[in-house]
Amino acid sequence: MAATFHGVGATVAALSSSSSSSSPSNSFGSKKLLSSPSRSFSVRKRASFTMVRSEGSMNFDLNSKGRRAQQLIANAVATKADSSPASSSSKPGHELLLFEALREGLEEEMERDPRVCVMGEDVGHYGGSYKVTKGLATKFGDLRVLDTPIAENSFTGMGIGAAMTGLRPVVEGMNMGFLLLAFNQISNNCGMLHYTSGGQFTIPIVIRGPGGVGRQLGAEHSQRLESYFQSIPGIQMVACSTPYNAKGLMKAAIRSENPVILFEHVLLYNLKERIPDEDYICNLEEAEMVRPGEHVTILTYSRMRYHVMQAAKTLVNKGYDPEVIDIRSLKPFDLYTIGNSVKKTHRVLIVEECMRTGGIGASLIAAITENFNDYLDAPIMCLSSQDVPTPYAGTLEEWTVVQPAQIVAAVEQLCQ
Amino acid sequence: MALSRLASSSSRSADLLKPLCSAISLRRPISTDTTPITVETSVPFTSHQCDTPSRSVQTNAKELFTFFRDMALMRRMEIAADSLYKAKLIRGFCHLYDGQEAVAVGMEAAITKKDCIITAYRDHCTFVSRGGTLLEVFAELMGRQAGCSRGKGGSMHFYKKDSNFYGGHGIVGAQVPLGCGLAFAQKYSKDEAVTFALYGDGAANQGQLFEALNISALWDLPAILVCENNHYGMGTAEWRAAKSPAYYKRGDYAPGLKVDGMDAFAVKQACTFAKEHALKNGPIRGKSLSLVEAIKLTSSCSVCCAYMQILEMDTYRYHGHSMSDPGSTYRTRDEITGVRQERDPVERIRKLILSHDLATEKELKDIEKEIRKEVDDAIAQAKENPLPESSELFTNVYAKGLGVESFGADRKEVRAILP
Numbered sequence: 001m002a003a004t005f006h007g008v009g010a011t012v013a014a015l016s017s018s019s020s021s022s023s024p025s026n027s028f029g030s031k032k033l034l035s036s037p038s039r040s041f042s043v044r045k046r047a048s049f050t051m052v053r054s055e056g057s058m059n060f061d062l063n064s065k066g067r068r069a070q071q072l073i074a075n076a077v078a079t080k081a082d083s084s085p086a087s088s089s090s091k092p093g094h095e096l097l098l099f100e101a102l103r104e105g106l107e108e109e110m111e112r113d114p115r116v117c118v119m120g121e122d123v124g125h126y127g128g129s130y131k132v133t134k135g136l137a138t139k140f141g142d143l144r145v146l147d148t149p150i151a152e153n154s155f156t157g158m159g160i161g162a163a164m165t166g167l168r169p170v171v172e173g174m175n176m177g178f179l180l181l182a183f184n185q186i187s188n189n190c191g192m193l194h195y196t197s198g199g200q201f202t203i204p205i206v207i208r209g210p211g212g213v214g215r216q217l218g219a220e221h222s223q224r225l226e227s228y229f230q231s232i233p234g235i236q237m238v239a240c241s242t243p244y245n246a247k248g249l250m251k252a253a254i255r256s257e258n259p260v261i262l263f264e265h266v267l268l269y270n271l272k273e274r275i276p277d278e279d280y281i282c283n284l285e286e287a288e289m290v291r292p293g294e295h296v297t298i299l300t301y302s303r304m305r306y307h308v309m310q311a312a313k314t315l316v317n318k319g320y321d322p323e324v325i326d327i328r329s330l331k332p333f334d335l336y337t338i339g340n341s342v343k344k345t346h347r348v349l350i351v352e353e354c355m356r357t358g359g360i361g362a363s364l365i366a367a368i369t370e371n372f373n374d375y376l377d378a379p380i381m382c383l384s385s386q387d388v389p390t391p392y393a394g395t396l397e398e399w400t401v402v403q404p405a406q407i408v409a410a411v412e413q414l415c416q
Numbered sequence: 417m418a419l420s421r422l423a424s425s426s427s428r429s430a431d432l433l434k435p436l437c438s439a440i441s442l443r444r445p446i447s448t449d450t451t452p453i454t455v456e457t458s459v460p461f462t463s464h465q466c467d468t469p470s471r472s473v474q475t476n477a478k479e480l481f482t483f484f485r486d487m488a489l490m491r492r493m494e495i496a497a498d499s500l501y502k503a504k505l506i507r508g509f510c511h512l513y514d515g516q517e518a519v520a521v522g523m524e525a526a527i528t529k530k531d532c533i534i535t536a537y538r539d540h541c542t543f544v545s546r547g548g549t550l551l552e553v554f555a556e557l558m559g560r561q562a563g564c565s566r567g568k569g570g571s572m573h574f575y576k577k578d579s580n581f582y583g584g585h586g587i588v589g590a591q592v593p594l595g596c597g598l599a600f601a602q603k604y605s606k607d608e609a610v611t612f613a614l615y616g617d618g619a620a621n622q623g624q625l626f627e628a629l630n631i632s633a634l635w636d637l638p639a640i641l642v643c644e645n646n647h648y649g650m651g652t653a654e655w656r657a658a659k660s661p662a663y664y665k666r667g668d669y670a671p672g673l674k675v676d677g678m679d680a681f682a683v684k685q686a687c688t689f690a691k692e693h694a695l696k697n698g699p700i701r702g703k704s705l706s707l708v709e710a711i712k713l714t715s716s717c718s719v720c721c722a723y724m725q726i727l728e729m730d731t732y733r734y735h736g737h738s739m740s741d742p743g744s745t746y747r748t749r750d751e752i753t754g755v756r757q758e759r760d761p762v763e764r765i766r767k768l769i770l771s772h773d774l775a776t777e778k779e780l781k782d783i784e785k786e787i788r789k790e791v792d793d794a795i796a797q798a799k800e801n802p803l804p805e806s807s808e809l810f811t812n813v814y815a816k817g818l819g820v821e822s823f824g825a826d827r828k829e830v831r832a833i834l835p
Binding site for chain 1: 507508509556559560565567568569570571572573585586587588589618619621622623649650651652656657658745746803804806808809810813
């Protein structure tokens with residue numbers, strides 16, 4: 001079975017031929033190229049990167065950008081951006097798993113500021129169903145790490161109320177899907193109180209929890225709530241994907257005066273990485289450059305980042321040079337980083353785990369088209385999950401989310 | 417002696433063995449005897465705003481054996497599911513019911529298939545008691561086509577429409593308003609049937625529970641809210657989650673009954689009582705009363721005034737909350753073994769059968785062996801069953817025969833054929 005996105009099996013040969021003339025084989029681009037003179041400039045620009053491809057070996061032209069791309073290929077699944085403040089050598093720092101990084105961030109913030117407290121189901125004595133709050137109750141006490149009854153609507157509301165007075169609660173939803181029960185509190189109170197009170201109250205709350213499609217957890221426990229929350233005015237949304245940014249985003253979210261929803265993913269908790277010993281935070285509104293490239297911008301977040309990086313290995317072997325950006329900030333989008341990338345590559349592929357209808361990808365397409373339409377050589381392609389409840393059967397569940405093969409096919413089609 | 421010699425020889429002799437066996441057991445036609453036996457429930461009932469049913473329950477040998485068989489089957493099934501989970505044939509979430517079998521079996525004995533049952537995610541045994549087959553259970557747990565939800569639901573989504581079993585729900589407490597809806601429909605269509613909406617002690621603290629209590633009482637819905645109190649809501653003990661763990665009193669104006677959920681006969685008695693009360697209590701509320709009459713009625717309360725009632729089943733689960741929870745971080749192993757020794761529902765029936773001299777130890781063990789084989793056969797059959805077709809991904813999203821297309825908001829057909 002071939003993916004529908006798998007076009008004409010775009011090969012490098014087609015690519016190199018298209019780079020030297022306006023490409024008839026690119027069904028998306030051809031019309032646009034003919035119609036807008038500004039774009040022909042970009043075609044000529046691209047033509048300077050002729051690529052010689054052979055199986056297995058990666059020869060690029062001697063352009064410095066190509067050389068950097070060559071350096072990074074060994075780290076095609078890089079988890080740290082080149083420009084990260086942490087040192088790139090692996091000696092300093094300590095290694096830990098993502099849930100431990102979240103715990104470290106939380107613990108450091110709780111030590112730093114006595115107003116930070118945690119509330120959620122089984123967070124205290126049990127240690128958290130994903131062990132993010134393990135040991136914190138023994139250290140900080142039962143009130144600061146509060147075990148709540150199974151009553152999401154009320155304890156989320158309680159957290160928001162406490163935040164109105166100046167406390168800084170971190171509310172954990174055992175699974176993001178349960179926060180649907182607290183939607184009213186999050187939408188109407190958390191998001192709006194700063195506005196409706198004319199600025200009197202700030203709500204420095206962090207709402208966090210794992211979501212996303214896991215391993216056969218069933219329909220109700222595999223929800224992606226970022227699409228539902230994104231239109232709530234007044235909140236910020238971030239999605240972590242590596243231990244480094246998990247800790248950084250957790251700390252930044254706690255320090256932020258605005259309500260932040262931190263999306264974690266059920267399948268990413270056991271990722272291991274070496275992170276710096278010193279104190280650091282990640283900017284809440286910044287995207288992360290995972291892999292600089294030239295041919296296509298791939299925007300992704302959370303678990304799909306890993307599917308994209310897996311596809312990137314294949315793409316690189318096929319001679320493509322994808323630029324992979326982990327957008328991290330789901331609301332607001334980091335249009336600065338994204339825009340610069342679009343201006344460079346002129347092709348955008350969004351890979352997300354949200355549903356096709358009304359997901360983050362849909363909003364991102366609108367934002368990019370509105371702001372960077374002139375720089376696009378092809379319509380933006382968006383790969384999302386199917387608009388179906390997540391089935392239990394393993395094979396069906398696999399087909400619900402985007403797989404690396406589909407990403408490869410999409411890039412090939414986009415880069416025709 | 418003659419028997420054992422025959423037993424050790426070839427299969428031909430097994431045929432010989434059968435008539436001999438039945439000849440011997442003819443003196444006690446154990447499985448069909450309906451002469452009444454009276455048993456006492458383990459503890460008296462505690463009630464709130466109503467009378468307590470009698471502690472003496474009428475039963476017979478046939479029912480005793482049915483209870484034993486059904487509970488032993490459920491126990492075996494859950495233990496088998498445990499092994500399958502550890503072998504990674506079942507994945508995701510798996511919430512096991514062993515220890516709580518008496519609730520499912522006792523309830524089923526008190527009602528008919530016209531009455532509705534709705535429960536949460538710990539639903540494997542309730543599904544079986546409503547008539548589900550072992551193959552449907554194991555196939556669904558392993559995500560195969562023969563599963564009751566065609567492999568698309570999983571452990572938390574078992575349903576059986578033809579016997580009025582409405583599931584099977586993952587979100588804590590969300591099934592109770594649905595149960596009110598079932599009762600509403602029964603009242604609307606004058607079905608003369610009731611709904612049992614089951615939930616746990618963790619769910620009892622959900623806001624929607626209190627809303628459900630109010631609307632069921634307000635509209636006199638034939639709903640019986642059953643709290644299966646196994647004393648732990650996921651990893652939190654009931655006293656750490658609830659100010660008042662007397663869940664049967666939460667109805668305030670609505671009658672409540674506290675039942676020993678490890679005693680199938682107590683459960684049966686309570687459910688019979690509840691159903692009778694719910695169906696018979698119409699006329700009083702149906703009439704328009706003067707204010708004085710209404711006050712007199714509510715305060716005298718030897719006759720209950722609301723259809724809706726709460727049954728609290730005091731029960732216990734041996735496994736943790738789910739297979740990913742060891743179940744020992746928030747309770748001691750001594751507690752678990754203590755309950756298993758003193759209150760185990762299957763053992764209780766076994767002792768009753770033995771004390772009434774209805775069968776020997778060996779015969780009961782034989783029944784258990786038979787059950788084991790039945791379960792193993794069902795598992796083997798389920799393992800052979802195929803996984804769903806990829807086109808199944810898009811079926812049953814909508815009910816209008818839209819085939820395998822999946823529609824987003826833009827009505828554009830998206831059909832993903834995957835490599």
